[in-house]
Amino acid sequence: MSRPRTYRPGMRGWWQRHPAYRRYLLREGTSLFLGGYALWLVAGLLCLAAGEAAYGQWRALQGTPWLFGLHLAALMAACYHAVTWLRLLPLTVPVIRLGGRRPSDRALIRGSWGVSVALSAALWLYLGGGWP
Amino acid sequence: MTERSVDSDLVIVGGGGAGLRAAIAAAEADPGLRIALLSKVVPMRSHTVAAEGGAAGVARADDSLAGHFTDTVAGGDWLCDQDVVERFVAACPEEMVRLEQWGCPWSRQADGRPQVRFFGGMTTQRSWYAADKTGFHLLHTLFQTTLRYPGIERYDEYYCADLLVDDGEACGVLALEIASGEPVRFSAPAVILATGGAGRAYGQNTNAGIVTGEGMAMAYAHGVPLRDMEFVQWHPTTLPGSGILITEGCRGEGGVLTNREGRRYLQDYGLGPPEPWPRPKAMELGPRDWLSQAFWREDQAGRTVPTAQGAAVQLDLRQLGEARILERLPLITDVARRFAGVDPLHAPIPVRPAVHYTMGGIPTDAEGAAPLAGLFAAGECASTGIHGANRLGSNSLAELLVFGRAAGEAAARRAREAGRRRHARAAAQLAEAAARPALAMLRNERGERVAALRDALHATMERHVGIFRNQAGLEQACADLAELRERYRRGVRLDDRSRIYNTEWLSALELGHTLQVAEAMACSARARLESRGAHRRDDAYSERDDERFLVHTLAHARGEAAPALEHAPVTITRAAPQRRAYGAAAEAAGGEGA
Amino acid sequence: MAGERTITLEVQRFHPEADEAPYLQPYTIPFSEGTSVLEGLQHIKDRLDGSLTFRWSCRMAVCGSCGCMIDGEPALACRAFLRDYAPGPVRVAPLDHLPIRRDLVVDQSDFLAKLERARTYLIPADERTPADGAYRQTPEEMADYYDYAQCINCLLCYAACPQYGWDQAFTGPAVLALVQRYDLDSRDAGKDARRAVVNADTGVWGCTLVGYCSEVCPKGVDPARAINQRKPASVADYLLGWLRPSGGEGTP
Numbered sequence: 001m002s003r004p005r006t007y008r009p010g011m012r013g014w015w016q017r018h019p020a021y022r023r024y025l026l027r028e029g030t031s032l033f034l035g036g037y038a039l040w041l042v043a044g045l046l047c048l049a050a051g052e053a054a055y056g057q058w059r060a061l062q063g064t065p066w067l068f069g070l071h072l073a074a075l076m077a078a079c080y081h082a083v084t085w086l087r088l089l090p091l092t093v094p095v096i097r098l099g100g101r102r103p104s105d106r107a108l109i110r111g112s113w114g115v116s117v118a119l120s121a122a123l124w125l126y127l128g129g130g131w132p
Numbered sequence: 133m134t135e136r137s138v139d140s141d142l143v144i145v146g147g148g149g150a151g152l153r154a155a156i157a158a159a160e161a162d163p164g165l166r167i168a169l170l171s172k173v174v175p176m177r178s179h180t181v182a183a184e185g186g187a188a189g190v191a192r193a194d195d196s197l198a199g200h201f202t203d204t205v206a207g208g209d210w211l212c213d214q215d216v217v218e219r220f221v222a223a224c225p226e227e228m229v230r231l232e233q234w235g236c237p238w239s240r241q242a243d244g245r246p247q248v249r250f251f252g253g254m255t256t257q258r259s260w261y262a263a264d265k266t267g268f269h270l271l272h273t274l275f276q277t278t279l280r281y282p283g284i285e286r287y288d289e290y291y292c293a294d295l296l297v298d299d300g301e302a303c304g305v306l307a308l309e310i311a312s313g314e315p316v317r318f319s320a321p322a323v324i325l326a327t328g329g330a331g332r333a334y335g336q337n338t339n340a341g342i343v344t345g346e347g348m349a350m351a352y353a354h355g356v357p358l359r360d361m362e363f364v365q366w367h368p369t370t371l372p373g374s375g376i377l378i379t380e381g382c383r384g385e386g387g388v389l390t391n392r393e394g395r396r397y398l399q400d401y402g403l404g405p406p407e408p409w410p411r412p413k414a415m416e417l418g419p420r421d422w423l424s425q426a427f428w429r430e431d432q433a434g435r436t437v438p439t440a441q442g443a444a445v446q447l448d449l450r451q452l453g454e455a456r457i458l459e460r461l462p463l464i465t466d467v468a469r470r471f472a473g474v475d476p477l478h479a480p481i482p483v484r485p486a487v488h489y490t491m492g493g494i495p496t497d498a499e500g501a502a503p504l505a506g507l508f509a510a511g512e513c514a515s516t517g518i519h520g521a522n523r524l525g526s527n528s529l530a531e532l533l534v535f536g537r538a539a540g541e542a543a544a545r546r547a548r549e550a551g552r553r554r555h556a557r558a559a560a561q562l563a564e565a566a567a568r569p570a571l572a573m574l575r576n577e578r579g580e581r582v583a584a585l586r587d588a589l590h591a592t593m594e595r596h597v598g599i600f601r602n603q604a605g606l607e608q609a610c611a612d613l614a615e616l617r618e619r620y621r622r623g624v625r626l627d628d629r630s631r632i633y634n635t636e637w638l639s640a641l642e643l644g645h646t647l648q649v650a651e652a653m654a655c656s657a658r659a660r661l662e663s664r665g666a667h668r669r670d671d672a673y674s675e676r677d678d679e680r681f682l683v684h685t686l687a688h689a690r691g692e693a694a695p696a697l698e699h700a701p702v703t704i705t706r707a708a709p710q711r712r713a714y715g716a717a718a719e720a721a722g723g724e725g726a
Numbered sequence: 727m728a729g730e731r732t733i734t735l736e737v738q739r740f741h742p743e744a745d746e747a748p749y750l751q752p753y754t755i756p757f758s759e760g761t762s763v764l765e766g767l768q769h770i771k772d773r774l775d776g777s778l779t780f781r782w783s784c785r786m787a788v789c790g791s792c793g794c795m796i797d798g799e800p801a802l803a804c805r806a807f808l809r810d811y812a813p814g815p816v817r818v819a820p821l822d823h824l825p826i827r828r829d830l831v832v833d834q835s836d837f838l839a840k841l842e843r844a845r846t847y848l849i850p851a852d853e854r855t856p857a858d859g860a861y862r863q864t865p866e867e868m869a870d871y872y873d874y875a876q877c878i879n880c881l882l883c884y885a886a887c888p889q890y891g892w893d894q895a896f897t898g899p900a901v902l903a904l905v906q907r908y909d910l911d912s913r914d915a916g917k918d919a920r921r922a923v924v925n926a927d928t929g930v931w932g933c934t935l936v937g938y939c940s941e942v943c944p945k946g947v948d949p950a951r952a953i954n955q956r957k958p959a960s961v962a963d964y965l966l967g968w969l970r971p972s973g974g975e976g977t978p
Contacts, residue, residue, distance in 0.1 A: 004312055004632045004742045006825035006833050011891045017798060017822070020938040021888060028934070088935060091951040094958055095870050095910055102869075173781075174834060176879050177789045232860040235848035235911065237868060237875050244862030268788055269875065276847040276904075288838070311827060340783040373760065376786045441760070467786060470805055471760070583772035627776030632742060633828040636776040 027084045033077035036070075086112050136309075137317040137560070140168040140285070141547040143305055144324045145292045145347060147171030148178030149267070150511025150532035150539075151326035152274035154500075157540030158547075159281035165544055167283050168318050170290045170307055172342060172638070175275045179328055179340040180532065183267025184379035184463060186259030187529035189224035191248045195256045197221045202707060204527060207253040207419050208520020209665035210682065210709040211360070211702055216498045216517045218705065220534055227533035228260045236273040237262050239460070249460075250384040250410045251525045253419040253714075259526040264379050264463045270529060290316065291638055294566035295323065295350045295507070296559050302354075302506035303555035306566035310638065313631025315571070317563035321550035322506050322543040325351060326536065329490035329512035331364075332642075333650040335590030337487035338370050338377040347513040349645035351494045352652065356504050357686040359515040359700075360492035361649070362657035362667045365523055366599050367488035368423035371472050373441025375486035378464055380525040383416040385460050387449040389423075390480070391435040397445070401426040403715040408451070414715035421522040421666040422714065424485040428599045439482050446480035485599060489528060491519045491666065492656070495686070500539025506546065510539040517684075517703070521665020570641060574631065579623025582640045588616055589643075589650060597654050602671035606658040613651040614694060620647055621692070652687040652695055659697045660685060678709050732756050733808050734815035735766055737778060740826050748826065752815065753778075757808040763818065764792050764803035767830075780830040787944055790880035794830050795819040800882035800942045821885035837881060840897050844923045846904040849916025867912040874907035874952050876945040883939035883949050889932055896932035897923060899939040899949030906952040925960045 015021045047058040061067055089112050090105040103111075142158055144151045147169055155169050171178065190200050200221040205212045228246070232238055238246040239261050251259040262269035278284050289310040296304040296317070304319035327347025331339035352358050369378040369389075383389070386409050391397040396406045396415065403418040403426075410417050427445060430436055436443035449457055449464075454477050457465060461476075468476045494502050494509040496516050502509050511532040518531060596609035620643065628636040662677035663669045683699035690696055713721045732754050740748040753770045764782055771778050781791040785804045792803040797817050808816065824832035854861075883899035884890050890898045905924055908914045923929055933953045940950040 004827070006742065006827055007740055007748060008825045009748075009822065011888065014888050014891060018938065020886075020941060021936065024934075024936045024938070088937070088954075091935065091937075091948075092954045092957060094955050173783060173789075173791065174838065174879075177781075177783050177791045179784065179789075181789045181878075182784045182786060226856040229856040229860050233848070233850065233854050233856070233858075233913075235908070235913065237872060238860075240863060240865050240868055242865065244864040244867070246860055265788070265876075268878070272875075272877075272879075276841075279842050279845070279847050340789060341785070342783050374785065440758075463788070470807075471786070473760075581772070581776070628779075630741065630743065630777070633779055633831050635779050635781075636771070 027081065030077035030081040033074040034081060037074045037078070082116070086116070136314060137319065137563070138168055138287075140166040140318065140320045142167045142322045142324070142543050143318045143320040144169045144326060145171075145305060146178070146326035146328060146511070146513075147173070147175030147275075147286070147288070148326060148328055148511060148532070149180035149271055149274060149529065150536035151175075151178075151324070152271070152278055153533050153536030154324050154326060154510055154540030154543065155278055155284045156274065156281065157537040158544040159283045161541050161544040162548060163281070163283055165283050165547060166285065168285055168287060168320065169278070170287045170292055170305070170318065172289065172291045172310065174288045175278075175286070176272055177342075178271060179343050180267045180271040180529075182338070182340060182377060183270070183529055184264045184377060185381035185384065186249055186251055186261035186266050186526040187228060187270065187533070188251070188254065188259050188524070188526040189228040189530055190221065190258055191225060191228070191246065191260065192257060195258055199255050200224070200258060203254050203413075204518060204524055205520070205707045206710075206712055207524040208518075208522055209676065209712055210678075210704075210707070211363075211520035211664060211684070213517030213703040214705040214707060215703050219498050220516070220518045220531065223534040224530045227530065227537065231270065231273060231533065234273050234277045236269050239263055249381060250412060250417055252380050252383065252417050252423070253413060253524040254417075254526070255412050259384065261381060263459070264381050264461045267529060291641070292327070292346065292350070293570050293641060295354050296555075296562040296566065297354045297504065298555040298558040298562060300505060301555065302504055303559050304563070306563045308570065311633055313634055313637075315563065315567040317559060319556060319559045320547065321554065322508065322546045324500070324508040324510060324539050324543050325494060325502075325513055326509070326511045326539075327513045329493070330646060330649040330653075331487045331490060333589065333646050333653065334364075334487040334593045336370075336375045336594065338367055338375050339487070344642040344646045345490070345513075345649035346642055346645035347509070348493055349648045351502060351504070351507065351509070352648060352687075352689045354504065355689070356494055356502055356507065357688045358492060358649070358652045358656075359495040359684050359686055360521075360656070361490070361652045361687055362660050362685060363491035363519075363521050363665055364487055364597070364653060365420055365489035365491060365666050366424035366485040368420055368427060368485045369447055369483040370486040370488075371441075371467075372439050372444045372482055372484050374471060376467060376471055377488070378447060378467070378481060378483050379461070380420075382447060382449055382461060382464060384410060385449075385456065386410050386452050387416065387447050388451070389416050389483075390446045390448060391430050392437050393435060397430055397435065398423065398426055401429070402713070402717055405716055413718060418714045419522055420488075420525060421668070424599050425668055427485050436484075437482060442484065444482035444484045447483045448480040449476045450478070450480070489523055491515070491521065491523055492685075495684075496535070496539075498538065499542040500535050501542055506550070508539040508543045510536045521667060573624065573640060574626065574629050574634075574637060576623045576625055579625035580619060582624055582626075582636060582643055585616060585620055585624065585647075586643055588612075589647060592616070593650055593654070597657055600668050600670045601657055602669055603658070603673075604671075606654060609654040610651070610658055610694060613647065613654055617647050617651060617692070620644055648689070655695050655697060656685045656687050682709060730756070731758070731812065733766075733812055735770065736815050736817045737767070737770070737829070738817075738819035739778075739829050741828055748819075750817070759809055761808045762804050763796055763801075763806040763808060763811075763816070766808055767803060767818070779828045788878060790878035793821050793880045793882050793885070795822055795885065800885040802880060802882070802944050805944060821881055823885055823887065823891035824881065832881070834881060836894060837879070837884065837898070837900065840901045841904065844897065844901050844905050845916060845919050846901065846908055848908060848911065848914050849919055850913065851915035861913045863912050870912070871907045871910035874903045874910070874947055877903055877907070877947050878945055880944065882942045882944065886938040886942045888936060889934060893928075893932065895928045897926075897929055899933075899953065900947075902930060902933075902956075903947055903949040903952035906956055909956075921963065924956060925963055930954070930956050930960050
């Protein structure tokens with residue numbers, strides 16, 4: 001049985017095909033900033049381990065305008081990532097019942113915002129921070 | 133020419149509800165059987181998918197098999213074979229439960245038991261339903277269940293072009309693999325036709341594009357008569373223009389029909405009195421033939437609502453309230469919004485009748501056996517005798533389960549007994565001969581377009597073989613159809629001469645079959661000089677005539693000539709013919725048919 | 727079909743014997759308020775060009791035959807209306823990510839093969855017969871899987887899924903949603919039988935939650951949810967697989 005050939009279109013320029021794909025890339029792309037920021041913190045730790053001079057240099061770099069800009073970008077990216085991540089969170093929750101009922105997506109999103117704010121606050125207090 | 137062949141124990145043509153149920157039954161009866169399941173579409177595209185309202189089966193303590201029997205026989209205007217109806221109603225509940233055990237998401241009561249709803253012409257709630265997508269869930273449940281059985285080999289997108297008959301026995305089919313256009317011979321000692329109805333003989337219909345009647349036509353061409361073809365059901369509530377179905381379940385839940393003046397006009401047609409909520413076998417829950425005929429009379433009297441797509445009446449669901457509409461009728465809500473631009477939560481849906489179902493077909497016994505050795509039929513293409521002159525809503529989904537199973541089991545028995553290779557040599561030659569005309573069509577240099585012939589067919593059937601018929605019109609229809617068949621023989625010219633996925637070629641082949649079935653419909657109608665069920669005349673034969681016409685019509689094909697017609701007796705076991713009555717009139721008549 | 731307004735459909739054509747690659751062919755047709763894209767295609771086929779090839783059947787958005795890309799979005803041609811694309815032109819192409827057989831007809835066999843492998847049918851705990859009666863299942867229990875049971879297998883979600891576009895080994899949205907449909911059914915006991923398909927790299931882990939599949943689904947199935955709500959259980963299977971060296975089934 002010789003099946004007639006078929007044509008399979010490629011994926012070149014796939015992200016141009018639909019805004020949904022570009023939104024997806026943006027969402028995933030923001031995680032690069034988070035990763036970069038984490039690496040920067042690790043670098044700070046390594047500097048700390050290396051001695052006071054190195055750590056001082058690392059801290060001094062923090063104040064430069066371009067690094068301040070990068071931090072700002074990382075903060076915005078982190079916020080965008082957090083918002084989209086929590087918006088998708090209900091999709092990853094298995095079928096559960098609370099008080100005999102399945103929680104709505106809205107309740108799950110609000111609940112997870114509550115938990116993350118509470119955790120952030122606890123961390124802040126633990127680190128001995130006062131009001132900024 | 134036909135280099136490819138498949139040898140099986142059983143060939144099933146059609147992957148809708150009846151074909152799938154037959155395949156499962158055969159595989160369960162004999163797991164060793166090789167079952168070839170052919171369909172011109174992938175099974176879940178079959179037209180069963182579009183059934184909405186429900187499947188009948190006695191379920192409630194206050195119901196009885198006798199009740200289902202009586203409703204069915206009275207609804208069929210006493211043209212039902214009562215022995216078969218008895219077996220049918222007795223088998224329905226088991227099939228509904230079986231489907232439940234295969235995973236069908238029947239709508240439920242709060243305590244977890246399946247729910248049943250009212251349907252037209254039924255005394256009580258006995259239609260099992262899955263919201264308003266009953267056919268969809270039924271078909272997908274059956275399709276997914278077939279995946280359990282390795283003996284079922286699917287041949288998706290194979291178009292069955294002809295039946296192979298040798299020495300008075302069906303021995304296989306000739307199919308075209310649509311993807312390649314290659315002819316393939318399927319040989320087996322038993323063949324089940326489950327190819328559906330022929331609603332596409334009409335222009336305004338609720339049917340999918342694939343419902344073109346070729347199973348009926350193939351059997352017919354090989355000497356099997358077609359029975360009761362004059363009985364074509366108009367569904368009273370469909371969207372004007374497209375004919376998209378608006379389920380009877382709408383009325384089962386409490387929707388009402390009003391005319392231009394806002395009057396629930398069915399009270400003027402012996403179906404009253406009007407009460408606000410569904411009352412079984414009255415008003416909006418009357419039988420489909422009466423409701424469609426009432427629409428026709430309202431239209432004649434100028435009391436319908438004009439729309440861009442023609443006259444309509446109003447189906448008003450608003451009294452159900454939003455929650456119930458969205459829970460029980462989600463598909464209808466979407467369809468009305470998208471296809472009619474009407475939100476049923478806030479406005480009535482414009483509806484009118486369109487052709488919906490072919491009551492007649494290939495005659496079979498209660499086991500699905502046709503009067504040709506080795507041939508079986510199930511579902512809409514078959515005429516088991518349970519629908520008589522008018523099918524009750526929700527009896528057809530039940531039918532394809534009950535008789536799909538029966539045919540599957542009977543065909544499996546025959547396959548075991550007959551053995552495989554008896555007709556092998558003849559089958560090859562028969563396949564060769566069957567493929568020739570189909571392939572020749574690709575080389576036609578002259579002829580008419582498929583659409584031109586199809587439009588002419590629709591015009592004739594709508595005009596002359598409609599809700600109301602008369603002798604002059606039927607004579608005209610028979611003449612028109614003879615001429616159309618002649619034009620078809622002279623030639624159809626295709627733009628597309630390729631063999632690869634040539635859907636124009638397939639429509640041309642389908643049209644040949646539809647023309648033949650349409651001719652059987654018109655000629656059978658011409659020979660029935662009375663009015664009964666869905667066959668309603670407005671000439672000298674406007675009354676039922678049990679003296680002469682309490683009989684089945686059998687149309688025998690005679691090649692290029694019009695069919696030869698004969699009549700055969702109806703089997704009556706326990707319900708003698710009475711006058712059909714609904715609404716208050718039925719109660720006044722002492723509960724006949726109620 | 728009679729209307730004064732006209733619109734141009736740019737339809738993607740491809741014939742495996744004649745064409746090296748697909749190309750666009752314009753057709754100008756009349757349309758009115760209620761004309762669907764499918765009716766537009768039918769008009770072309772019946773009156774202008776009988777060789778234009780596409781699938782269709784129920785024309786009421788329940789059989790799943792007529793999926794295609796309309797102006798770049800996966801949609802059912804019967805459920806999309808030309809009025810929404812006026813003044814046009816509107817581009818109609820076969821579903822993305824699937825091999826094209828001819829014109830708008832794609833090859834669905836990969837999907838069907840995956841459906842068979844995934845065992846998307848009810849696997850009962852013990853064989854019941856009709857004499858045992860129907861299972862009890864409350865409306866709440868039914869709600870757990872009901873949305874996933876609405877899949878009409880139209881493959882729009884596959885055309886929306888770039889992961890499937892890159893790697894056809896990915897089981898894909900509709901099949902995984904149907905797996906979840908049965909796994910969540912209170913009558914089913916077949917979760918173990920379907921575990922291998924779910925936990926594989928080509929199972930739920932092939933999904934990166936692009937989420938477009940759920941946007942295009944004409945039946946509100948939400949396959950992205952079906953797949954991702956299964957990931958925690960898949961992780962648990964994986965970890966348990968480490969704890970119990972003998973029970974290797976949970977290993978992706």
